[in-house]
Amino acid sequence: MKIRTALTLKYTCITATIFLLCTVLVYLVSEHTRDQTFFRNLKSEGITKANLFLAGQVDASTMQSVYLNNRKFINEVEVAVYTTDFKMLYHDAIHNDIVKETQGMINEILKKKEIEFHVGKYQGIGIVYTYKGRQYIVTAAAYDGYGYSNLVGLQETLIVLFIVGLSLIFIAGYVLAKLSLKPIRNIVNEAEMITASHIDRRIPVKNEKDELGELSIAFNELLKRIEVSFDSQKQFVSNVSHELRTPLAALTAEIDVSLQKDRSNEQYRQAILNMQQDAKRMTRLIDGLLNLAKADYCKEEISMREVRLDELLLDVREMILRAHPEYNVELLFSNEEDDDDRLITTLGNPYLLNIAFANLIENNCKYSANHSSIVQISFNGEWSVVRMSDNGSGMSDKDKQHLFTLFYRGAKEKSVEGHGIGMVLAKKIVSLHGGNIAVNSEQGKGTIFVVEIPHV
Known part of the structure; x- marks a missing residue:
């Protein structure tokens, strides 16, 4: 499924859920309003009929006749009047008797003064009505046909609105998702045009902030x-x-x-x-x-452990002299007054460090007249420092500029064997260990390599 379709469906589902909750809430609020309004109408109708009866303005038979005749056309309110000791004084239709009053109901009305209740599909009320200083119990009940009819109409309207609204929401969501993802489509089109022969192409940036x-x-x-x-x-x-x-x-x-x-x-x-x-x-x-x-590996992919540089350089010296007996490598240790081994201990890979220092020392020996290199170990601050120097002919500015260029050979390439890899390899290994390498050289004055590696 494409992102555009997925976004459209998700947007539609979320919005439809909110829309549905709103329509249900509207329906429930309308039902509650209808219910409370009809209870007020029942109370008003009950008090009116009770007052007419108790005042003697209309006799009981006339009121009952009006009730029965109206009931054929409208949902007439059925009213009954009782004394507080549960003696019936008037009833619109005793044979129908929607409420079916009991002594318990009369007692509850006397206690609460007014109650509201439902009898099946009918709503009813019971109140204490005072007339000329005497208290009477009045009950009224009826079916809210008009209210329920309006509620059904509202329900149908909400269903139609929900279906139409859901359709519009889906269309709007689809269009919105399409417009929102159009820049991504443009990026994809541009990316598809980038090939090995056109790798210099770039994606256009319209707005750097989004x-x-x-x-x-x-x-x-x-x-x-x-x-x-x-x-x-x-x-x-x-x-x-x-x-x-x-x-x-x-x-x-x-x-x-x-x-x-x-x-x-x-x-x-x-x-x-x-x-x-x-x-x-x-x-x-x-x-x-x-x-x-190997030197191009990520640091996380290389096994690291604590390595003492003095012991490592002794191993390097032995390895070089075994391969080139004519070479001379002299080791000098500075800061001997401080016997803290941590200052000349670094976290590194012994194999790679061995290669790096061997290449640098061999470079000294190859380009010096007496094939010698003086290696000095010291430390300052957070760095362990190794200086490798020779008394050779030194390097020209051009050679120093390209010293760390792969396969570059200096002016003496014909007289000295090599491939132009050693210096590049040494620099990569030192950088891999978080260190720095520098070269100081002048023609006729020899060359000094300075390697700084953080100690533990």
Whole structure:
């Protein structure tokens, strides 16, 4: 069921319920008004007849004759007059006797002075009427034919009004829902025109302050993020294809050359060593890309625990020296007077932090003349600080500007092996842990990486 239909039905049901309650209330109020009005009319008619009888202005037989004759055409009021000791003085039609008075009723009338009651479809009253200092009991009863006839007419009118009103409410609800949802339909039409080849299109915003305007703005922001991600993905795929093509081409060339003619054992050995080097290069590139993908995870998806940075850096140093025995990594610990381990303990993922610091330290070693890096651990305020410095040739302004650009290689790309992933990966991992990374470098004066990570 479409929202337009659902809204129309809900609006109609709610309004119809309120309308029905109002019509029922009108009917009940009308019935109550008719009931009370007729009781007043009975009282007036009873007092009038009692007064005529007790005053002797009209004899009983005449009054009874008038009652019986009128009863053929109208709903005449039947009146009876009694003394307080239950002696009947007058009755319009004793043979009919709608009220059927009893001693108990007389006593109740004397006690309450006035009562109202129903006898089947008839209404009746009983009152104490005082005439010339003496008290009499007067009862009156009749059927309110005129009132009930009007009530039936009102009931039919209300039913017709309810049916007509319900139809109009449904039509009005449908039109209102259609008009209200028309902007959403326009948004849907615009969204359907946004494709992979037209991802730069945006939903027009007519009113930024209403809910649909906010929805359009949020949707446009989402499209903006998707467009950035989409462009990054295309660029990533393009760069990866380019980077993988080089070692694969070299590997294929080595195989082709080896198969062209018979060679000596030493030549075959050299060819295999070259192929092994190309394969290792592809392995490092693929490992870098996998680690880069892991660094793109949400923080909530990564297992975090307390990690001591001094112990982590010792592990990193051991791992680097095992892979590159010619490198030299020196660890320095500051603030030794404060032995609070929490100041150099952070909440993080050891595997990712290991990769980040290893890439930064290896970068120092690769670009310094003596392949060395000095790593210093300190803290200030809420941050644990790790400084990694070298005495290499430093970086140009262009290299610093593109240092954290994926697959970017600096001016020394031909003399130093790499893929342009390490720095981007390190920055993403540090950001993932809520930290900051900065680089200070001048040509001829070396490079310093400064990593700040919040401690526990």
